[in-house]
Amino acid sequence: MPDLNGHPTPTPPYLAEGPRTALRRFTEADAAEFTARARESRARHRPWLFPPERTDTYAAYADTLARDPAREGFLVCERGEGSEGRPDGAIAGFININNIVLGGFRCGALGYGAFAHAAGRGLMGEALGLVMDLAFGPLGLHRLEANIQPGNAASIALVRRAGFRLEGFSPDFLHIDGAWRDHERWAITAPAAHAP
Numbered sequence: 595m596p597d598l599n600g601h602p603t604p605t606p607p608y609l610a611e612g613p614r615t616a617l618r619r620f621t622e623a624d625a626a627e628f629t630a631r632a633r634e635s636r637a638r639h640r641p642w643l644f645p646p647e648r649t650d651t652y653a654a655y656a657d658t659l660a661r662d663p664a665r666e667g668f669l670v671c672e673r674g675e676g677s678e679g680r681p682d683g684a685i686a687g688f689i690n691i692n693n694i695v696l697g698g699f700r701c702g703a704l705g706y707g708a709f710a711h712a713a714g715r716g717l718m719g720e721a722l723g724l725v726m727d728l729a730f731g732p733l734g735l736h737r738l739e740a741n742i743q744p745g746n747a748a749s750i751a752l753v754r755r756a757g758f759r760l761e762g763f764s765p766d767f768l769h770i771d772g773a774w775r776d777h778e779r780w781a782i783t784a785p786a787a788h789a790p
Contacts, residue, residue: 609668610724615686615717617668617724620656624669625649627685631709641771642746643707645688659690666691666702666733670721672712686712689725691738700736702729706752713748722756730784737784741767741777750778758782 608616620628629652632645639645646652659667670687687709691702704725708718729735740753741764758780766774 608671610728611673612720612724614673615721615724616671616673616683617689617721617728618671620659620667620669620688622653622656624656624685625652628652628669628688631685631711635707635710635713638710638713639707642743642749643705644771645707664692664694666694666728668721668725668728670708670712670717672717685709686717687721689718689721691725691729691733691735694733694735696734700734702733702735702738704738704740704753706749718752719755722752726756726782735784738782740780742780743770743775744778750780753780753782756782 608618610617626649628645629647629649632639632647635645636647646655656667659665667690668688669685670689672682672684672686674682687707689704689706692705694702706718706722712718726738729738738758740749740758742749742753744750744763759782761779761781763776763778765776767777768775
């Protein structure tokens, strides 16, 4: 992707790669593409998700993900020729691990979103598998949770396909879009091969 002067900017290294997706960190240079995709995806994301749609809010968001030791943020990038003829590395979505607690718990809570142009193509499922490999491998986590509003069928289907189990229902669990929202609690624990 070119910089403001039209010069190519190097793509940061991928942390994990699958056949169609790869994960990398958020960077300042991603602000324009990320926020444009967030705006294009507003109808798909609302009322579940509110990713930054302006470069100033993106900068604060990306900075928090980079600096907070209780968070890991990953951009989901397309590999090869993307849809609509976009080049390799186009941002398809994001998956973050939030509220990471180590010690005897070794758990994190997932937050994620697919951008509209990438939805329904299986990219997020592949990317979630890559995130799980990082979480249960190098990050040393034992458990991942996904708290999902009951009406968010696409999100529930994503974690169900990845092997998460429904553990319960929490009324008034998270404050989203001006109100306390009920959530289903989904979780998965590390396979025995990843146990310490």
